[in-house]
Amino acid sequence: MFSLQGKTAMITGASGGLGEQFARTLSTAGARVILVSRRINKLESLRDELGNAVAMQMDVSQKQSVKSCFVELEQAGEKIDICINNAGIAALTPIFEEDNQEEFESIIQTNLLGVWYVIKAVANQMKHHHLHGAIINIGSVNEDMFSYKEVTAYAVSKAAVMPRTKSLATEFPKRQSRINTINPGPVQSDLLGSPNKHDADFWKDKIPAVFMAYPSDLDGMLLYLASNQASRYVTGVAFTIDGGLSCRSS
Template identity: 40%
Template sequence: MRELFSLAGQVALVTGASGGLGAHFAQVLATAGATVAVAARRDDRVAAVVSEIVSTGGRALAVSLDVTNPESVAGAFDVTEQDAGLVTVVVNNAGIVGGERALDVSESEWDRVIDTNLKGAWVVAQEAARRMIAANIGGSIVNIASILGFRVSGRIAPYAISKAGVVQMTKALALEWSRYNIRVNALAPGYVETDINREFLKSDAGAKLIRRIPQRRIGRPEDLDGSLLLLASDASGYMTGSIIPVDGGHLVSSL
């Protein structure tokens, strides 16, 4: 069964891998045998993640990437291709969150969130697919959506809207790229403690939120490992356009 989820011989690129879930995903993919391009803007953090992966016997390279800049995205794929080979697994993980009421969201804040979470994921997926198609080699794109792509919460409108866009983008790209043997699926995590939400989860509102999760706890990064490996590997060979919630039952909670 281990073979089923193996990524041996694959080159994976994880965006936003300088910390949080992205750093964890990079480690998981490396443990499954992939050579991993650890990509984000903060080069020092990226280098630390690469060292950690290499120290545990994995293969990884550091890649400087800003997903809001298409030239930076193309450059990141160039560097990865030169050093490791064609990228056949992409984890579109880079993401940011804003905390304003809808009425107070400035145009620049809207642009920042949408450009990173939605347009950024689009540009990365398009760059990856163009290269795979040119090489006549298929692959797997895993978009990191969120349960907030399905339900809403206060003070998070641009984020929730961007993640709903990621859900629909996953289906649209799956439809068009099946013919090239490129599968496009998404994970929709519930709340997992990272820098993106640490302060919020410590607050009263955070404690209240945890009580609404059927499993009564927030997720741990490891809770996503099984679904990530499923979607990244050939184990999901007949899945494309699927969105898998991993949320302790949050989406089915009626509260």
Template identity: 35%
Template sequence: MAAGVALITGASAGLGVDFARQLSAKGKRLVLVARRKDRLDALAAELGNARSIGEDLSLPGAIDRLMAELAAHGEHVELLINNAGFGLTGRFAELDGKRQRQMIDLNCGTLTELAYVVLPGMVERRSGAILNVASTAAFQPGPGMAVYFATKAFVLSFSEALHEEVKRHGVIVSALCPGPTATEFGEVAGFKPSGPSAKLFVDMAAVSASVVRAGLAGLEKRQAIVVPGMINKATAQAHRFFPRSWVRRIAGTIKL
């Protein structure tokens, strides 16, 4: 009989590491996936109930290779943490086009394909869960990070739709929408160390472990959307109280 595992993508840093630690503490058997195999190996050794797979999920055929690896070990996914992704800061026309397409492919395409390959088994077993990591960026447009905000809007909409489709089959799908969080995100996105956006992240950043804790608690409560923190909850609803033209102008005044 196949063993159920929690599959965590983007597990080599930030939220992914804390998902691994907290799920390990709950006794889950883990499979950790990311590009940086050395980091994964160190984390798996620390946890003891995890194994690592080095894979760049943005590459063609990566998910087929991943699923073949799971099958070879007699494993099926009972919990998917769709955490892999990144952002880029800058004006759309000035950023590298290929890198922006990679962001779309990873943040949206890979997340969608992984959900597609694991959901049928969950529905058949009438149990399982998917937690897709979105962002408070999902609730409004983001001039200066246009593609990133758009990818997270996709993740939120997709997750809500799946939540309704599969809940009657005993499967849970949730979108975790954190605000600024103390991870490597800002560095990868290209925030200037002394710029306003970097300062915003430092001043407002939540602790990664607390974000993960909120996400897992929301999943257990079968919530479709989890927004950790009162300030984030309020900003996520700004579009309900102000015209969208105001919201996007305010977002566009932040110099990146």
């Protein structure tokens, strides 16, 4: 049911954190993986390790970069059946600090517009090739909960994930692509640039499951949503994976 043999999956932000794990998981399930992000050296090492993989430099925040990659992939005869919109950045953007306009704009440009550029390109390519595709967006519980202060730009960028998912689910041609969202709670990665040990201790008492997740804790949901056999009746929805964090009232 979860075999992805014969499928091709693009993973944005595959050079580390969640994206690297997603690439490993999809590859283990049999998919050819197209690894994209800005740090090409990291992608090339992962490509060499995984085999049946392609490494491509793409800056999702730049329309032209996304466009060129898709042209190149089309010319190479690649067809993307599964797209994981995972690339994202985070930073604090306190309102009472003067010099963070650029950070705010960059978060919106990457997490909101960047994801749009990729979805637009991949959805059109799926339609063109009549693929029964699966698009999976990585949102965040931060779309509407604020365990950290001063995360306005990040929260705004992630709050857009769900309306976009629902709206697009109604636009895709019947019986073709599906689009869904995974909203993770805190997962150990470099996202906030803070030491994981510190984060893990910080979160332990706040999460009913009493631990901070590893990227592999999302594997089951990723495979479920990527597999047309497992989730063919599932589109336009979000699944929260947060150890129960969002059930807490404070």
